[in-house]
Amino acid sequence: MTPTLALEQLMLDPAYDRFVEHARAVMPVGLRDQHDAAATEAHTILSGAAVRLGDNLSYPTTAGDLPGWLRLGLLDTISQFAAGRATTCRHNPQADRPRPVLAAAWRPGVVVCPPCAPLLSLKHDPAADAVCDSCGHQCTGIEHGDGIYPGMVQLGPLIYQYGTCGDCRPPTASGNPLSGPQTAERDRPRGTGRVRPRGSRGRGRGRGGRV
Ligand SMILES: [Zn+2]
Ligand SMILES: [Zn+2]
DSSP states (O other): OHHHHHHHHHHTTTTHHHHHHHHHHHOOOOHHHHHHOOOOOOHHHHHHHHHHSSSEEEEOOOOOGSSSHHHHHHHHHHHHHHHOOSSSOOOOOTTSSSOEEEEEETEEEEEGGGGGGGGGTTTOHHHHTTBBTTOOOBBBBGGTOOOOEEEEEETEEEEEEEEEEEEEEEOOOSOOOOOOEEEESSSSSSTTSSSOOOOSSTTTGGGGGGG
């Protein structure tokens, strides 16, 4: 079994919360504090991004709530990062020195710090920017009722961005208490509603430490 699948199995296990509690109890206090601080900072980034996405859709979710493609993409990124196999920005973020980091479904295996978010940008490739990260559908644009929905999910210090067609949007309602990822999504395709069209996924995110 690959580390990603093992991690998935662990997170979907009903005993996952107890495992996390135990892991936290045996973790060196300094590392735990660093991890918590990084996760809190990542959550602040995600919440701010949710507000800027226009609909303030930021809510707790669990690994089981995420569709498989998104969960596996997220966990694969985490396991590559933890194993030191991710491609990083020049600031060389490391899993054992917790701080907020960003990744994207459309750039597998790349992990960057918030100021380097433009490295994940698709603004120079509008065709790629319109591809659903779930099914690969090339969205034809909001003018044809076929816009792409940007979203992001946070797990600990990692914020994982994605974009989907209307059919593949992850369900946004979860009654489950927070035990794993946190997501932020926009309820309408990019370029509609009260938010000014901003072009690409990932564009401009991260300046000044913001996503
Ligand atoms: Zn960087
Ligand atoms: Zn799709």
